[in-house]
Amino acid sequence: MNMEEKKENKSQAVVEVIDSGPLKISGNLLLKDLKKDITDNSGEVYLCRCGRSGNKPYCDRSHKK
Numbered sequence: 001m002n003m004e005e006k007k008e009n010k011s012q013a014v015v016e017v018i019d020s021g022p023l024k025i026s027g028n029l030l031l032k033d034l035k036k037d038i039t040d041n042s043g044e045v046y047l048c049r050c051g052r053s054g055n056k057p058y059c060d061r062s063h064k065k
């Protein structure tokens with residue numbers, strides 16, 4: 001098992017669906033975007049699920065417009 005696989009196994013996160021908004025993901029998470037960049041964040045992130053964000057996969061609050 002390589003280092004990346006070990007990090008994935010340790011990751012735990014809570015996913016919360018926000019009404020008419022993004023997915024809030026908090027906890028110890030590992031996020032891989034389309035460019036294969038990896039974000040190891042132990043805080044929280046908001047992921048767009050409306051498709052309008054100009055900063056996908058993150059919510060930029062465009063869902064409120």
Ligand code: FES
Binds near residue numbers: 021052060
């Ligand atoms: S959910 Fe916020 S911009 Fe898409």
